[in-house]
Each structure stands twice: as C-alpha cells, then as structure tokens.
Amino acid sequence: MTLTRFFLVAGLLFVSSLGLAQTITVSGLARDRATREPLAFASVSILGRSIATVTNLNGEFDFHLPAEYRNEILVISMLGYANFEAPVWSVMSASGQPQVFELDKSPTVLQEIVVADTLSGGDIFRIALSRIEENYPMKSFLLDGFYRDAKKVGGTYISLLEAAVRIYDDDYREPRNRFRLRERVKLIEVRQSLGYENKFTPYFDQDNLLEDLLLHNNIRYRQFENDDAFLKSVNRERDTHYNGHPIFVVTYNEDFSLKAYIDKRNYAIIHLETETGPTGQIVSRRKGMYSTFDGLKKTIDFKQYQGKMYVNYMTVTSMINWYDSRTNDLNFETELYQELLINKVTPETSERITSTEKMKNYGLQYQDRPYNKDFWANYNVIKETPLDRKILADLEKQIPLEEQFEN
Numbered sequence: 001m002t003l004t005r006f007f008l009v010a011g012l013l014f015v016s017s018l019g020l021a022q023t024i025t026v027s028g029l030a031r032d033r034a035t036r037e038p039l040a041f042a043s044v045s046i047l048g049r050s051i052a053t054v055t056n057l058n059g060e061f062d063f064h065l066p067a068e069y070r071n072e073i074l075v076i077s078m079l080g081y082a083n084f085e086a087p088v089w090s091v092m093s094a095s096g097q098p099q100v101f102e103l104d105k106s107p108t109v110l111q112e113i114v115v116a117d118t119l120s121g122g123d124i125f126r127i128a129l130s131r132i133e134e135n136y137p138m139k140s141f142l143l144d145g146f147y148r149d150a151k152k153v154g155g156t157y158i159s160l161l162e163a164a165v166r167i168y169d170d171d172y173r174e175p176r177n178r179f180r181l182r183e184r185v186k187l188i189e190v191r192q193s194l195g196y197e198n199k200f201t202p203y204f205d206q207d208n209l210l211e212d213l214l215l216h217n218n219i220r221y222r223q224f225e226n227d228d229a230f231l232k233s234v235n236r237e238r239d240t241h242y243n244g245h246p247i248f249v250v251t252y253n254e255d256f257s258l259k260a261y262i263d264k265r266n267y268a269i270i271h272l273e274t275e276t277g278p279t280g281q282i283v284s285r286r287k288g289m290y291s292t293f294d295g296l297k298k299t300i301d302f303k304q305y306q307g308k309m310y311v312n313y314m315t316v317t318s319m320i321n322w323y324d325s326r327t328n329d330l331n332f333e334t335e336l337y338q339e340l341l342i343n344k345v346t347p348e349t350s351e352r353i354t355s356t357e358k359m360k361n362y363g364l365q366y367q368d369r370p371y372n373k374d375f376w377a378n379y380n381v382i383k384e385t386p387l388d389r390k391i392l393a394d395l396e397k398q399i400p401l402e403e404q405f406e407n
Helices: 003-010 014-020 121-130 207-212 373-377 387-394 401-406
Strands: 023-032 043-046 053-054 060-066 073-077 086-087 099-103 141-154 157-169 183-192 240-244 244-252 257-263 269-276 282-286 288-303 306-326 331-346
Touching: 043 060, 053 060, 053 306, 053 331, 086 099, 099 207, 099 240, 121 257, 141 306, 157 207, 183 207, 183 373, 207 331, 240 257, 288 331, 331 373
Parallel strands: 023 099
Antiparallel strands: 023 060, 043 053, 043 073, 073 086, 141 157, 141 331, 157 183, 240 244, 244 257, 257 269, 269 288, 282 288, 288 306, 306 331
C-alpha cells in the first residue's frame, strides 16, 4: 500500500507512521457518560474479530492490534450499557494521549407481569444450565491469553508472576470428573519477580496455579447443582441490557453468594460472580502452624464469537489464614490474586497442543524462561492499576521490577 493510498483510506494525517507498522495501539478510558465513573472490566474488541482486551479497575486500557484492522470497528461493551462503536482510525489520538470513551446506560427494563415473562430465577438458571452444550463450543478451539498471579502476606505483596499462554480444549461436554483439568496449556512467555524466593512462598500452594484457575470455570466443569433444593433458592432480579439486548439477572445467597447474567435470547450465561465465606476448615499444617480457608471471590465473563460463548476473563481471589498450633493465635494472613484475560479465540481448530508442548503440572515459577522485553511491549495485558502500583512498590523494595524480570 502506497503512502498516498493509505492517507485516502485512513483519512487522518497523524497515522502516516503506521503504513509500515505491524501493530497499532488504541489507548483509552471507558466511563459512564452521566456520572463519569470508570467502567472496570468493560470488554474492548473489534467487531466480528476474535481479538479483545478488557479495561482495568480504573476503566483504562491499551489495545494492541494488527495495523490492517485500523479501518475495522472498535466496540466497547459493558453490562447495563449501550455499546460504544467507532472505526479504529477515528479514535486514535494524534498526540498519543488516551481517548475518553463515554458509554450511556441502557434504559431500565421494567419487569411486567405477563404470561410470557413469569419465569422464576430457578427456572431461568435451570434452562441456562441445560443449554450449555447449545451455547458453548462443541468443537475444538484455542484461546490465547494473559495470566497473572500476585501473592500477598499481611497486606504486603511478596511476588508477581505473569505469563502469555495458549489454551486448547476439545469442547464443553460435561466431564466425568469435574475436578480434573480437561484443557491443555502451552506457555509462550513467562516473567516473574524475585518474590518467588521469599520465605513465605512455601505457605502458598506449590501446584500449577493456572491449572487451578481454569478449574474454577463453573460452566465448563458443571460445578452448580442442578437440583430443586438449590434452584428454589435462586432469585430473579431486575433485568438489564448487554450488547443491545435484554439480560436476565439471577442471584443466590445462602451457603455462598451467586450473581448470574443470562442472555434472554438463548439462555447463555454471559457473566458470573460468586463469593464464599470462611469455613473454619483446616487446609494444611506446617512448622507448628495450621491454616484455614478464609474466603474466595470469583468472576467469570464470557464473550460471543461466531455464535458460541468463550471465556473472556476470569479473576479469583483466595484467602488463607495461618494460626499457631499451640495457642490458636493468628500468625499471618495470605491472599492469592489470579486473573486470566483471553485476547484471541481460534474456533474449530485442527491445531493441537501436544503432550511435549503442554506446561508441567507443577508451579509456573519453575517453568520460566529468559525475559523477552520486546514480546511484552506489544502483548495485550490488563493495564496497570493503582493496585498494580501497590504491588510494584512492595516488590521494588529490593530492586526495580524490570531488573527482577531480567534476572
């Protein structure tokens, strides 16, 4: 493509440098138009394409995409809001400064008492569970993603690990064992801080934490009981909107809390939030101490591509407390935060991840490789937030994090 033709297609002088670029970046802040509140974990994608990212807790994002997509349509979507849509070239700043994207709330949906809309929350959730194999992929697929975990002890972060991964799965058929991983994962790149040598590291699970995270996919692994006792306690809340169509909202608040968003058109579960409180159950014992489970919070978000629902992102925060075995006094609290962002979907693939390529079932910190700075500069990750800066501040009490990655 000549430079003159490029100008005619793009229509903007400031993108002249992109003619030879392999990737371009759209940076922005997504917020509520009326309140100006940031929209956390809003989906950022290209219409009809399989690549995507999400906003951080501050509504910010950096979206790296192929240069040939500059004439495609950028879409920002969020539950309860009307989509923002615009050509990529039109939202790229000449100054390189992030753009502000304001989304309007969808009109409130009033629940009218009509024969066609009198399903209970349990009815809705039962139908959604029964249609998993209709709404989710039943042919093999690949997911490219960004994984992160951060460990905290007594309010201070001690380690950070980030990885670029590729995930293969055959389909969403119900597994015989809902606690055995079905996916195969290949590590592309890994970077970690020095915190993995911290004396507190042994007090965290030393297994493959990414495998543990994938097993938290309640839909893939059918981890909700499809029985009357549970479903009778599922409540229906006020409907909302997503991607221009109405969404059921159902909740459950007994032995754990659940909030599920379900598409009214096909009963696909598009978003889940769950929380489990302390159980008091002893998890493990070590060096005159014992640990108890103090709670778990989880979010799973799905996105539709070519008529099927695929994981968009997952976050899990788990808390474990350690006590003195003799006095039962609390010695310290630990917290593990994990997140997985899927930034590309390849449906109905013939490509496989072989047994020699797949990651090992022990800790990712033992599967690292040389730090590839150029790779990470253009890889879609969840943009840094104040929480991340707190992590960095804690970790850089030793040496700058960039040096930790390189070492």
